[in-house]
Amino acid sequence: MxxxxxxxxxxxxxxxxxxxxxxxxxxxxxxxxxxxxxxxxxxxxxxxxxxxxxxxxxxxxxxxxxxxxxxxxxxFPEKMYWVYDSVTDQYLTEYERGVYGWFRWVGKNKRAQRTKEEWIHINPAYESMLVEVEE
Known part of the structure; x- marks a missing residue:
């Protein structure tokens, strides 16, 4: 166990x-x-x-x-990640919960965080945009 x-x-x-x-x-x-x-x-x-x-x-x-x-x-606790677009300097955030939620791009407020595997499951293109959540 x-x-x-x-x-x-x-x-x-x-x-x-x-x-x-x-x-x-x-x-x-x-x-x-x-x-x-x-x-x-x-x-x-x-x-x-x-x-x-x-x-x-x-x-x-x-x-x-x-x-x-x-x-x-x-x-051990899993590492959490944000999805960050360096071109627009914005993060992905959830604004309505569904199976995977609805997402939109925002500044640093209310950034959605999930594990790497969860983000890749939602959209494999996010893998190159992942930023580890710092403590």
Whole structure:
């Protein structure tokens, strides 16, 4: 069974989480490595710096996420994209929901975001116009 990550992570933290799965075979080893007091540098620095800011009631979720990553049962969030026309400097937006919605071109307000696969399914021509949503 696969599990979604319980906490929200920055892009850098997600990269480090993925590395944990490559470096460790034991979830406990990975948790100990991230929690080590002297681990302020190295390959898992962002996760280590995140640890003090995690609320007490979220610590178990953090450990569960590490466990799921190392065990290969974690589902990472999908990257989201906007469709951007650089010629007109406009983005695609939805203005009425249907099966795929109705779209129109607008400025930066209310840009529609979907996964790459969803955009390509709607119109394969959008692939060259995709811009990754920044956090």
């Amino acid at each position: 696969k599990y979604k990550l319980k906490l929200d992570y920055t892009a850098d933290e997600l990269k480090e989480l993925k590395k944990l799965g490559d470096h460790y075979y034991s979830p406990m080893d990975a948790i100990i490595r991230v929690a080590r007091a002297d681990a302020v540098s190295g390959p898992f620095r962002k996760l280590r710096l995140r640890l003090p800011s995690i609320a007490v009631d979220e610590e178990f979720d953090f450990m569960a996420d590490i466990n799921n990553v190392v065990m290969g049962t974690a589902i």
